[in-house]
Amino acid sequence: MPSKPISYFFAILLFAVLLLIESYLHPYFTSLFFINWLIIFIIFINFNFPFIFVFPLALISALFFDSLTFNYWGVNFGLFLLVIIFQKLLLKIFEKNSYLSWLIVGELLIIFYFLGLTLSYLILKQPIFYQNIFLSLVLNALIYWLILQIYNPKIYKKKLTL
Amino acid sequence: MKREIKINKLLTKVIIIITFIVIFKVYLEQKSFLENAIVQAAVGVNQNTSLFSPFTSLQLWFSDLFHFNQIREEYASLKEENVNLIREVSYLSSLKEENEILREALKIKEEKKWHLIPAKVILTDPTGLSGNFWINKGLNDNLREGMNVITNNEVLVGRITKCYNQSSKVESIFAPGIRIGVENLRSNILAVAERDFQGNFYLKLIPPNADIEVNDILVTSSENSFYVKGLLVAKVKEKTPTSKIPEKEYVLETFLNHLKLQDVLIITDFSI
Numbered sequence: 001m002p003s004k005p006i007s008y009f010f011a012i013l014l015f016a017v018l019l020l021i022e023s024y025l026h027p028y029f030t031s032l033f034f035i036n037w038l039i040i041f042i043i044f045i046n047f048n049f050p051f052i053f054v055f056p057l058a059l060i061s062a063l064f065f066d067s068l069t070f071n072y073w074g075v076n077f078g079l080f081l082l083v084i085i086f087q088k089l090l091l092k093i094f095e096k097n098s099y100l101s102w103l104i105v106g107e108l109l110i111i112f113y114f115l116g117l118t119l120s121y122l123i124l125k126q127p128i129f130y131q132n133i134f135l136s137l138v139l140n141a142l143i144y145w146l147i148l149q150i151y152n153p154k155i156y157k158k159k160l161t162l
Numbered sequence: 163m164k165r166e167i168k169i170n171k172l173l174t175k176v177i178i179i180i181t182f183i184v185i186f187k188v189y190l191e192q193k194s195f196l197e198n199a200i201v202q203a204a205v206g207v208n209q210n211t212s213l214f215s216p217f218t219s220l221q222l223w224f225s226d227l228f229h230f231n232q233i234r235e236e237y238a239s240l241k242e243e244n245v246n247l248i249r250e251v252s253y254l255s256s257l258k259e260e261n262e263i264l265r266e267a268l269k270i271k272e273e274k275k276w277h278l279i280p281a282k283v284i285l286t287d288p289t290g291l292s293g294n295f296w297i298n299k300g301l302n303d304n305l306r307e308g309m310n311v312i313t314n315n316e317v318l319v320g321r322i323t324k325c326y327n328q329s330s331k332v333e334s335i336f337a338p339g340i341r342i343g344v345e346n347l348r349s350n351i352l353a354v355a356e357r358d359f360q361g362n363f364y365l366k367l368i369p370p371n372a373d374i375e376v377n378d379i380l381v382t383s384s385e386n387s388f389y390v391k392g393l394l395v396a397k398v399k400e401k402t403p404t405s406k407i408p409e410k411e412y413v414l415e416t417f418l419n420h421l422k423l424q425d426v427l428i429i430t431d432f433s434i
Contacts, residue, residue, distance in 0.1 A: 022288045023204055023285060023288055024285075031290040031291065031293060031336055031361060032290075032359075032360070032361055033290075033291075034288065034289040034290050034291060036289075059185075059189075063189075063196055063200060064200060064288065065288060065289070066197075067196060067197040067200040067201065068200070068201075068285060068287055068288055068294075068296070069287050069288065069289050069291075069292055069294070070292050070294075071323075071324070073189070073190055073193045073197075074186065074189060074190050077186065077189055078186075081182070126292075127337065127338040127339030127340075128291060128292070128338050129291070129338050129358075129359035130359075131359040132291055132359050133291065136289075136291075
């Protein structure tokens with residue numbers, strides 16, 4: 001668990017940057033898929049930061065998605081909330097500082113999020129191309145894996161120092 | 163002792179669940195307020211260029227200093243051009259007057275134009291999957307739900323689905339499930355344009371032996387319940403009569419490029 005307050009500051013800073021990227025840069029790129037940088041970020045910080053810190057960030061992300069996507073509210077809020085709770089539960093099963101558990105937990109959560117999104121679109125009868133959501137799921141999972149490849153040595157070092 | 167701990171744990175869990183339910187309820191109840199606030203906040207960030215503006219003006223000042231001679235030459239040529247333009251304007255104004263007199267004489271009914279309101283695209287759906295975007299005009303500018311949104315070339319962009327005081331949500335023609343009744347300008351054939359998940363538009367419900375060729379221009383037909391008639395939609399890009407799927411025989415290319423969409427016009431009132 002990060003003890004330095006500076007890590008909280010950097011986490012908030014990175015969150016703000018990702019929020020801006022998500023709102024201004026990505027939508028102009030393509031409409032065939034979307035990369036949810038915020039859920040990837042929240043999964044990452046939920047490994048190290050306390051729930052009380054992750055929850056407001058998840059709430060802001062959900063607020064952002066719920067207000068700008070389709071007309072039904074609370075869908076993203078519910079999904080984000082379930083993701084962070086599900087992650088805490090999964091971490092009780094898996095080892096916390098292992099690369100493999102980070103990978104499995106993260107990928108499971110990304111699959112869970114996109115499946116939830118697909119279901120919500122299906123239940124609420126919102127027009128959507130499910131192929132695009134599936135493509136997004138694959139890409140997000142791939143990006144999470146790539147980031148973990150870069151971030152992996154840091155976990156390893158942390159493990160060594162422990 | 164153990165029983166007490168168990169009860170405490172149970173109570174904590176119940177409190178947490180109740181807290182979540184309360185937060186969720188508040189979240190849903192504050193829907194419209196939060197939605198508007200988010201859009202306004204995002205617009206504020208989008209329009210906030212003051213952070214870099216001092217540097218830009220400094221850069222411009224140096225650029226002007228280094229290109230002084232070029233600016234002087236340009237100034238002289240512009241002055242000359244201005245004189246020419248003034249002369250041309252005076253000539254054209256006399257022509258306009260003459261034209262109006264002739265029009266009145268011939269009793270030609272002047273073509274009624276749409277009443278348009280310009281707006282800027284401020285945000286698009288972050289997922290990009292719904293095809294929605296937001297504009298910086300709303301109820302305060304007399305915009306209402308259902309109004310058509312076009313570009314300055316009269317290309318159909320979409321329609322307003324939600325209006326707030328200073329912003330509106332627009333459903334573009336790229337939204338999934340959108341069906342646009344179109345008419346071929348050349349042969350007056352009626353059909354329906356629809357988009358697939360790859361982003362391509364196809365012509366559907368085409369009458370048998372329809373006269374449709376490549377590069378034919380399609381405009382909105384009178385069969386649309388949401389769109390005004392006569393707006394540009396797409397042109398026929400490809401024709402594959404051997405296509406296994408009959409509905410994908412005609413591939414369309416939209417006139418609208420949603421990736422470059424910055425400025426739009428809203429039709430607030432129209433009469434044909």
